[in-house]
Amino acid sequence: MALFIVSLTLISGMKASSTLSQSAARAQSSFLSQLCIDNFLTNLRLSAQLPGVGEQDVFCPQASQALTLHVQVNVTPNPSFRRLDVQVFEKNWPILRVSTVVGQ
16 A cells, blocks of 8 residues: 555656646747747847738747747738737747737
């Protein structure tokens, strides 16, 4: 009976450890995705030009992860602004999506 209780405790500890590891990996992916989006939007704002309407994919390596930004640019009712929808993918899995408006 004592062996059964010890084995249940060890199994529960292993599951908790696995969950913590997965949570840390998701947090790291989310953080690196945010860095990619911030860098892309900063470069866009520093160029002082409105982006062209359409879609594009941008490779964004961060740390040990190969991330891809899918950028969709749409017009707005005000011609001085564009709406950007940026989504980060890692190996075709979506991680983060950000929508914003940029102007001249």
